[in-house]
Each structure stands twice: as C-alpha cells, then as structure tokens.
Amino acid sequence: MERPCVVVARADGEATRQRLAEADLIDQSFGIEVADGDLYIPVTDPDAVPADLSVTRRDVPSRTPQRTPADLLGYEPTYERLGDVVLVDEDDPDRAAAIAEAVVESDIPVRSVLNRDSKVKGETRVRDWEVLADEGDDGAPTETVHREYGHEFAVDVDEVYFSPRLATERNRVVEQVEPGEHALDMFAGVGPYAIPMASAGAEVVACDINSEAIAYLEENAERNGVADRITTHVGDVRELTEEYADWADRLVMNLPHTAAEFADAAVAFAGESCVVHLYDIQHEDAPFERATTALEEAAGDEYAVTVLEERVVRSYAPHELNVCLDARLDRID
Numbered sequence: 001m002e003r004p005c006v007v008v009a010r011a012d013g014e015a016t017r018q019r020l021a022e023a024d025l026i027d028q029s030f031g032i033e034v035a036d037g038d039l040y041i042p043v044t045d046p047d048a049v050p051a052d053l054s055v056t057r058r059d060v061p062s063r064t065p066q067r068t069p070a071d072l073l074g075y076e077p078t079y080e081r082l083g084d085v086v087l088v089d090e091d092d093p094d095r096a097a098a099i100a101e102a103v104v105e106s107d108i109p110v111r112s113v114l115n116r117d118s119k120v121k122g123e124t125r126v127r128d129w130e131v132l133a134d135e136g137d138d139g140a141p142t143e144t145v146h147r148e149y150g151h152e153f154a155v156d157v158d159e160v161y162f163s164p165r166l167a168t169e170r171n172r173v174v175e176q177v178e179p180g181e182h183a184l185d186m187f188a189g190v191g192p193y194a195i196p197m198a199s200a201g202a203e204v205v206a207c208d209i210n211s212e213a214i215a216y217l218e219e220n221a222e223r224n225g226v227a228d229r230i231t232t233h234v235g236d237v238r239e240l241t242e243e244y245a246d247w248a249d250r251l252v253m254n255l256p257h258t259a260a261e262f263a264d265a266a267v268a269f270a271g272e273s274c275v276v277h278l279y280d281i282q283h284e285d286a287p288f289e290r291a292t293t294a295l296e297e298a299a300g301d302e303y304a305v306t307v308l309e310e311r312v313v314r315s316y317a318p319h320e321l322n323v324c325l326d327a328r329l330d331r332i333d
C-alpha cells in the first residue's frame, strides 16, 4: 500500500529512524523498505517531518499484528518455547487441546506442541510427553534446535533432559569462566553449560550417564565450533575420579536432589583451588544446608570450603526451592 515515507540514504538510515522515532512519527503499521541504497521509513504525519528530510510516497509492506495464543483463547496460557516446540503442563485434557490448537493457529513459529505426561524420572531425568500437535513434515515432534545466549542446542526431550527455564542461571555460571581454566561438567546433558564454558575459553570435560545426551552434546559441540575444547564421557561420573584427580578449577554439579551425594567425587576432581556450583532442591527453611555440609564433610582437612554465593534459582514446589551453592575449595597445605 502506498504510504508517505521519509526517504534517506542507507548510511543515514539509523540516525534518521531514531530522530523520527523520538518525534513519534514512524507509522508502526508498515515496515521499513530498502531499495537501491535508500531507506523508506513510513511516517504517520508527513507535514510534521523536519524540513531537512525528504518525504515521498512509496508502496511499503503492511505489518499485520502478531496473533498470540492469548488473543485466540481469551486468557493467557502458560507455556515454554524450546526451539520450535511449545511445551505445556496441563492436567485437563480439554484445556490442553484448546491451548495446543491456539498455539498452532497463532503467529508464533511452531512445529509441535507437547504436554508434560510425567515428572522427570530415574537417573536420566527424562520425562514422558504427550504430543498434542505435530505440524512437522519429518523428524520426531520432540526434537528441535534451541537457541540460548548465542548458542544452539539440538535436543530431543523424549531422549534427554533439557529445561529452557534455566537459561539465566546457566549464563550466570558461564560468565564466571576464565579462558584456560579446567571445567568439569559432572552431569552435562546436551551441553548447555559445557558448550558455553568451552566458548568462554575453558578446557571442558563433560560427563553424562545417558549416552543419548552425550551424542547430542557432541553434535552441539560441533554445531557451536568448540568440539576441540570438550572431552566427553558416557557413564557414572564417579568413574572419572582417578583420571581427573586434582584436575578441576571449576565443577558444575547440576543434578538437583542428588548432587550432594557426589561431594566426595567433587573433592577428588578439585585442583589447588576449585569453584563448585552445586545444585539442590530443598525446603525453603534451610535450602543450602545439605549442600554446604556435604562439601565440608567430603573436604575434611584436605580443603577449606568458602561459600561464595547462595543462589535461589527458582521455586520448585510449594516451600521447596531449586538452589545453587557456589563454593570454593582451597587445598590446605
């Protein structure tokens, strides 16, 4: 549709766009057009455009407003996005079906909609999923590629554990990594700590008992260009305590409920000075007690334990918190 537009050389485009935005003159119902080195910025009132700018008429694309699932349902549903898969957690089958239908009909890019069908289970922490919608032509509806803080993770939630909710927490840990340090991810999954730590310059060892998780981690290491800085192991992480004794500058222990039971292994891996990120799920009255005590008991008189941070990651259940204890182990001479 032909609209009044400010026309400006591409080099001056951003500065002009900002000037017009500050004056609240940009017509948001239409897109900005680029042609032959010029930008055409649709404006709401051509007469109000500053005199030093040229106004013309131009056919610019209309921007249809995004239709959200909430627009279609009349209420705000709770869902998470994992790549082009949408994850919901609904007990009522009618409500689950209605949400899935609205998600598919909305303008959000979606290939499949999955409903949680069990809690996370067993050693591998994988849950069952009910497929509510599958719009894909090929591949499993549970497999996707998720983007998080500039990294890509291929993942199949039917085979491996992955939660997009923990992105901020993972980034908090990754931001502490120094180039050249030795980082051991004891319960690595598809690599959402291991791969960004390697990108930050760490030499990484990543272990998981789930061979599917390590297969995805290796694919993801290639995908993100860090395969040369990650060594992988399939198996119980305790099997590595001899090979990587006294090796680690940093340990990631993301196996809530159980990680504290691996405090002995953590102490075996620790080098002269080692930062430990130990995740737990505990009652809100004393959320860090078990993790701190486990590390102190395992350290004995070999290491001094200094608590660096007590971090509440999220609420897990009524009165239960998912927490991370950051602590440093310093060898006592």
Ligand SMILES: C[S@@+](CC[C@H](N)C(=O)[O-])C[C@H]1O[C@@H](n2cnc3c(N)ncnc32)[C@H](O)[C@@H]1O
Binding pocket: 123, 124, 125, 161, 162, 163, 166, 186, 187, 188, 189, 190, 191, 192, 193, 207, 208, 209, 210, 213, 235, 236, 237, 238, 254, 255, 256
């Ligand atoms: C909660 S998931 C976390 C995965 C990953 N760190 C993430 O943030 O997505 C815990 C992982 O630990 C693995 N695991 C469980 N017991 C293990 C063990 N004894 N040794 C190594 N990995 C283990 C599971 O297979 C699972 O992938």
